[in-house]
Amino acid sequence: MSHARIVLWLSLTLRPTRVLCTARFFEGQSPGLPNPAAMENGTGPCGEECPREVQETTITEGAAKIAFPSANEVFYNPVQEFNRDLTCAVITEFARIQLGAKGIQIKVPGEKDAQKVVVDLSEQEEEKVELKENENLASGDQPRTAAVGEICEEGLHVLEGLAASGLRSIRFALEVPGLRSVVANDTSARAVDLIRRNVQLNDVAHLVQPSQADARMLMYQHQRVSERFDVIDLDPYGSPAPFLDAAVQAVSEGGLLCVTCTDMAVLAGNSGETCYSKYGAMALKSRACHEMALRIVLHSLDLRANCYQRFVVPLLSISADFYVRVFVRVFTGQAKVKASASKQALVFQCVGCGAYHLQRLGKASGVPGSRVKFSAACGPPVTPECEHCGQRHQLGGPVWAEPIHDLDFVGRVLEAVSANPGRFHTSQRIRGVLSVITEELPDVPLYYTLDQLSSTIHCNTPSLLQLRSALLHADFRVSLSHACKNAVKTDAPASALWDIMRCWEKECPVKRERLSETSPAFRILSVEPRLQANFTIREDANPSSRQRGLKRFQANPEANWGPRPRARPGGKAADEAMEERRRLLQNKRKEPPEDAAQRAARLKTFPCKRFKEGTCQRGDQCCYSHSPPTPRVSADAVPDCPETSNQSPRGPGDAARPGID
Ligand SMILES: C[S@@+](CC[C@H](N)C(=O)[O-])C[C@H]1O[C@@H](n2cnc3c(N)ncnc32)[C@H](O)[C@@H]1O
Ligand SMILES: *[C@@H]1O[C@H](CO)[C@@H](O)[C@H](O)[C@H]1NC(C)=O
Ligand SMILES: *[C@@H]1O[C@H](CO)[C@@H](O)[C@H](O)[C@H]1NC(C)=O
Ligand SMILES: CC(=O)N[C@H]1CO[C@H](CO)[C@@H](O)[C@@H]1O
Ligand SMILES: [Zn+2]
Numbered sequence: 001m002s003h004a005r006i007v008l009w010l011s012l013t014l015r016p017t018r019v020l021c022t023a024r025f026f027e028g029q030s031p032g033l034p035n036p037a038a039m040e041n042g043t044g045p046c047g048e049e050c051p052r053e054v055q056e057t058t059i060t061e062g063a064a065k066i067a068f069p070s071a072n073e074v075f076y077n078p079v080q081e082f083n084r085d086l087t088c089a090v091i092t093e094f095a096r097i098q099l100g101a102k103g104i105q106i107k108v109p110g111e112k113d114a115q116k117v118v119v120d121l122s123e124q125e126e127e128k129v130e131l132k133e134n135e136n137l138a139s140g141d142q143p144r145t146a147a148v149g150e151i152c153e154e155g156l157h158v159l160e161g162l163a164a165s166g167l168r169s170i171r172f173a174l175e176v177p178g179l180r181s182v183v184a185n186d187t188s189a190r191a192v193d194l195i196r197r198n199v200q201l202n203d204v205a206h207l208v209q210p211s212q213a214d215a216r217m218l219m220y221q222h223q224r225v226s227e228r229f230d231v232i233d234l235d236p237y238g239s240p241a242p243f244l245d246a247a248v249q250a251v252s253e254g255g256l257l258c259v260t261c262t263d264m265a266v267l268a269g270n271s272g273e274t275c276y277s278k279y280g281a282m283a284l285k286s287r288a289c290h291e292m293a294l295r296i297v298l299h300s301l302d303l304r305a306n307c308y309q310r311f312v313v314p315l316l317s318i319s320a321d322f323y324v325r326v327f328v329r330v331f332t333g334q335a336k337v338k339a340s341a342s343k344q345a346l347v348f349q350c351v352g353c354g355a356y357h358l359q360r361l362g363k364a365s366g367v368p369g370s371r372v373k374f375s376a377a378c379g380p381p382v383t384p385e386c387e388h389c390g391q392r393h394q395l396g397g398p399v400w401a402e403p404i405h406d407l408d409f410v411g412r413v414l415e416a417v418s419a420n421p422g423r424f425h426t427s428q429r430i431r432g433v434l435s436v437i438t439e440e441l442p443d444v445p446l447y448y449t450l451d452q453l454s455s456t457i458h459c460n461t462p463s464l465l466q467l468r469s470a471l472l473h474a475d476f477r478v479s480l481s482h483a484c485k486n487a488v489k490t491d492a493p494a495s496a497l498w499d500i501m502r503c504w505e506k507e508c509p510v511k512r513e514r515l516s517e518t519s520p521a522f523r524i525l526s527v528e529p530r531l532q533a534n535f536t537i538r539e540d541a542n543p544s545s546r547q548r549g550l551k552r553f554q555a556n557p558e559a560n561w562g563p564r565p566r567a568r569p570g571g572k573a574a575d576e577a578m579e580e581r582r583r584l585l586q587n588k589r590k591e592p593p594e595d596a597a598q599r600a601a602r603l604k605t606f607p608c609k610r611f612k613e614g615t616c617q618r619g620d621q622c623c624y625s626h627s628p629p630t631p632r633v634s635a636d637a638v639p640d641c642p643e644t645s646n647q648s649p650r651g652p653g654d655a656a657r658p659g660i661d
Pocket of ligand 4: 183209210211212213218
């Protein structure tokens with residue numbers, strides 16, 4: 001560590017008010033490092049006379065203040081605030097459980113102190129209560145407590161393997177009670193410099209230990225049981241795959257592993273073979289690609305853990321914006337690892353109608369509690385040609401086929417955040433997303449989407465309430481998915497869904513002569529439904545999270561949102577070029593520069609006359625709009641995922657749609 005840098009940090013910590021504004025300094029000889037002399041001079045206002053100046057910005061997120069060089073030298077992505085807020089909420093509940101077992105009560109900022117709430121008495125009585133508490137203290141059975149910002153000797157050892165600016169680690173230190181230590185590690189010297197400065201700036205040096213190492217080496221050095229971490233957070237650029245082998249060994253027994261993946265194109269089936277090489281599973285292009293991505297990551301984590309007689313138990317699995325994030329606990333047990341094969345499944349997905357079937361990799365039989373017998377599974381679950389539309393199946397997976405959340409745990413996080421919304425900037429979104437998660441059918445992997453069902457048979461789209469009502473009338477269960485706005489998660493077999501769609505089509509028939517006889521639509525519609533669908537809206541078809549108008553599906557959070565490019569010392573020009581590319585790529589999805597596409601987009605703004613008359617057969621392929629007048633913004637636009645389209649024409653008897661969407 002150079003002398004100049006020490007001076008620099010000192011000057012920053014000595015002038016906190018100065019740093020809270022935007023500090024300015026000259027671009028010095030050492031690239032990216034502020035010129036110490038300039039800093040010592042108080043970084044005086046230099047304005048326009050200084051053409052080569054670099055700006056340093058301080059941002060505040062949660063309880064942390066973080067200094068960033070303005071050029072993209074060290075990573076900061078404001079869109080990930082939700083990810084960090086959620087992680088603080090999850091680790092807090094994890095700490096509450098772990099420390100609660102040791103008789104330590106955590107004190108969460110903003111949470112009413114349970115003991116004080118009970119007491120609503122006169123001053124006199126309060127005195128008595130105080131006395132009593134003192135007595136307790138004297139007799140030693142006063143519950144021990146742990147507050148944020150202080151070391152809890154029996155608290156959690158946390159590792160942030162890829163810490164960049166240290167923001168996340170510093171937020172843990174300032175916002176999560178019950179921590180013993182936080183190691184904020186990054187391989188980049190520049191990042192670790194920044195971590196050190198930010199640790200000082202936030203006065204958390206007693207809790208946060210900056211560390212410069214390859215995260216893998218650091219984790220391999222902490223495999224011994226006594227040296228493991230209770231919480232490991234991995235938030236890399238793109239795929240976490242290279243870190244998983246080390247991580248599943250360095251997390252303590254029952255410890256928490258938090259993993260972000262931003263390589264969504266890979267996980268969503270854009271190149272199945274790349275997904276296989278990273279995660280050991282083939283991804284498929286599917287409407288349910290977001291949940292499939294979560295299940296592939298869970299499969300991969302469990303498999304890596306299995307190598308070491310360990311296995312994972314998912315607590316919470318989230319698909320948000322442009323990434324997925326999983327929170328799992330890791331346990332050891334040779335007997336339980338035997339069950340892992342039967343927790344994974346291959347996915348057969350029809351290329352014509354999208355019907356899917358899961359095939360477990362192994363079979364576990366026997367009553368729970370007594371001896372379980374493991375054997376090979378029998379398959380396949382589908383005929384060579386799809387029974388509904390006659391097309392072939394693609395094979396994906398293996399994916400994790402067990403529940404992806406622990407609903408009891410999710411309920412705890414949800415309750416804590418709902419009761420204390422002031423704690424996080426993104427509380428409303430956390431509440432919305434977790435509420436939908438508590439409604440998800442836990443035992444039904446994957447889902448169909450509304451527009452997928454209607455566009456396959458070229459009919460218009462029933463409302464979500466109509467389709468859900470029809471499923472409920474037919475005695476099936478149905479739920480949303482937090483991972484996709486138009487998801488229909490149901491235990492109904494594909495045959496029942498197609499029967500319901502056949503009934504729907506009868507109310508607004510599709511002209512058969514327009515359909516090729518080999519098309520999935522023709523094949524599906526040429527069969528009479530066995531089930532008589534009832535689309536009468538049912539009260540219980542409207543999910544509670546929707547009725548309550550919770551913020552469930554986030555519109556794209558900001559201009560040019562998405563994963564950030566890697567931090568580079570390249571400076572501003574390179575960054576601007578990158579930003580420009582990102583902007584272009586992003587606009588490409590909305591309005592490509594070609595005239596033909598612009599024309600198509602313009603045509604799509606006109607309502608389709610045929611559709612109004614009920615004669616348009618083209619469904620989503622129609623170049624005119626089948627939408628109600630106000631165009632809706634896609635909730636999740638992960639690149640290259642065959643996601644639900646924005647055009648969702650309403651069918652006959654369009655239901656009122658309470659709640660938001
Ligand atoms: C996406 S950023 C982390 C962002 C941070 N977690 C946050 O929430 O603000 C990824 C960081 O990983 C670091 N990194 C890349 N490879 C690494 C490795 N093998 N070991 C440790 N850090 C690494 C990079 O230097 C970069 O700072
Ligand atoms: C710092 O201030 C001194 C005195 O005002 C001045 O002579 C010197 O040039 C300044 N240094 C820089 C780098 O601005
Ligand atoms: C559909 O359900 C409604 C409400 O439960 C019921 O009143 C109606 O008779 C049902 N219609 C048919 C055709 O079964
Ligand atoms: C090179 C380096 O900074 N190594 C540090 C890595 O982190 C550990 C703490 O976990 C330190 O002890 C090392 O000094
Ligand atoms: Zn099919």
